[in-house]
Amino acid sequence: MEAFKTSALADALKAIGLDPQDVSRKSKLFALAAKILKGARDEGPRTESEVVNRDEERGGGEAGPLMAFVVPGRIEIVGKHTDYCGGSSLLCATSRGICMLVAERKDSVVRIFSTKYDKNPVIFNLDKRPYPEAPSNGHWSNYPITTLTRLAENFPGKKGFDVALASDLPGAAGMSSSSAVVCSVFLAFDAVNKDISNAHAQRTHTHIKKMREFKENLPTEGDLYEYLGCIENGSTKNNLKGNKGVGTFGGSEDHTAIIASRKDSLILCSYRPTILHSVIKFPNDLEFVVGVSGVEAAKTGDAMKLFNDQALRASQAASLLGAPCLSMAWENHQKSLRGDGKKTSIGYEDKELDQSLKLILDTLERKWNIQQHKSRDLLPLESLKSRVSHFVIENYKIVPAMAKAFRNRDLKALAKFSALSQEMAETTLRNQVKATAALAKLACKHGAIGASAFGAGFGGSVWALVDRKNTEKFMNEWREDYLSIFPENSSRASFFSFQPQDGGGLLGSEMLQMAELIKL
DSSP, X not given: OGGGGSHHHHHHHHHTTOOHHHHHHHHHHHHHHHHHHHHHHHHOOOOOTTSOOHHHHHHHTOOOOEEEEEEEEEEEEEOTTOGGGTOEEEEEEEEEEEEEEEEEOSSSEEEEEESSSOSSOEEEETTOSSOOOOOXXXXXXXXXXXXXXXXXXXXXXXXXXXXXXXXXXXXXXXXOHHHHHHHHHHHHHHHHTSOHHHHTSSOOSOOOOOSHHHHHHOOSHHHHHHHHHHHHHOOOBTTBOXXXXXXXXXOSHHHHXXXXXXXXXXXXXXXXXXXXXXXXXXXXXXXXXXXXXXXXXXXXXHHHHHHHHHHHHHHHHHHHTTSSSHHHHHHHHHHHHHOSOOOOOSOOOHHHHHHHHHHHHHHHHHHHHHHTTTOTTOOOHHHHHXXXXXXXXXXXXXXXXXXXXXXXXXXXXXXXXXXXXHHHIIIIIOOOOHHHHHHHHHHHHTTOSEEEEESSOSSOEEEEEEEGGGHHHHHHHHHHHHHHHOGGGTTTOEEEEEOOBOOSEEOOGGGGGXXXXXXX
16 A cells, blocks of 8 residues: 555645645545455455355456545535525535545446445445345445435446545534435446546536436536435435435535535535525635534434424424425515515515514414314424524525625624524524533634534534634634533544535546556
8 A cells, every 4th residue: 555655646635725634644544445445356245145256246346447536524604404494505515524436347236345334345236126225224334325226226227336435524423424425425426437538537526417317307516416415315306216215304405515615615505406606715814623522413313303303393384384495485475575576685684584584483373373273293383483483594694694704704793693503503493412502602712703513413513713823722722621521522522623625526637547556
């Protein structure tokens, strides 16, 4: 693995804007990924029934060009639980993520190795039904198997590949580590099932796929991000039939951020449909510091139920208001108030927003009173009203205000509205735990411009916005203070700083020579 100390890898990582520390860390991850792929070639298949004969496996798996990808995690600055409601969010990609090596095979077998989890790979034959059953929620292979099953069903007859995944992204920390796996498997599938010589000659943010099936069903970039979300939630997208998914009822925010993010920028997106509205330059003198609480926010078991309950509350409230999602319920309500049929803007004055919110909550209460004796599944009225209140304030007040504040480098506004987002999460959305609430408060105590929890909630992480000159001092003080209050989280908590990075994609064309470098 000495080849991974050469300049080719370092230059490719530097070219996507990583700092020396990140370049060193990811070089080591790629070395681990290369080692596991080389070991797989040397040792044979470690097989399930799909790959039985060693000689056949070696023939089928003869390596083509080795492709290297970096697929980041994401930070949701504001826009908590808005995507599946048809709302908006402000996003960026982190410097932490998945390092992935992909080798094309001649057969239809996919083998996915993880340097972090099981010694044996996920083995999946794209052409052999019935497909393997995804394991129970909580096992890492649930996500790659669910993704491969959906891709094989929607795009049959494609080539297989070997993949090694190595990650420095904290798991169950609210940075979409599971969605990053979905995106990674998709990028590998896409890369080996087209002429890669032109489409993958250089790293790109996103591009419309060339397959006929993609052109017909996923005509825009937004459609692609929605499809990746549908892989997780199991929904059908156009003519691409869905299945059970992984068990969560989320939207496409994570996948949009992971693929579409831009270096040194924030992206403002809305959903249902997914649209990237603007790219906002991130102030060069500022930096994000992430505090991982050490309280896992895994979307499994009780945590999955808590996450899905948020979506259920939103869906039931929208249904009572006669709409498929809360954004359409709000839009219809606003049109009825104005009587002109015109679409509203996303930003409102405080008085206007408060009046409109009171009226839609009154409407919700009337509809609930009518239905309460007809449906045994109706959720409590106050639960539905608080869910609508959170969505309206987060989506129509906080998100546009934060986007404007970043554009204008308005530090007072950044402090005000990030604090409001955190307060609403604690008191109205109620998806915070003591550790994340404390992290946000402690960040401001130690001089952060603003701070807020992000992700699904019920654990996870908090971002803090700081002056770059003070990053190290701030991070050390923040960590020390937090762990003095929550010493039980010391083995799982972590802290790191970054400026916004590019979305996931292939490293530069020099990386296509990696197969020769590591002699696979």
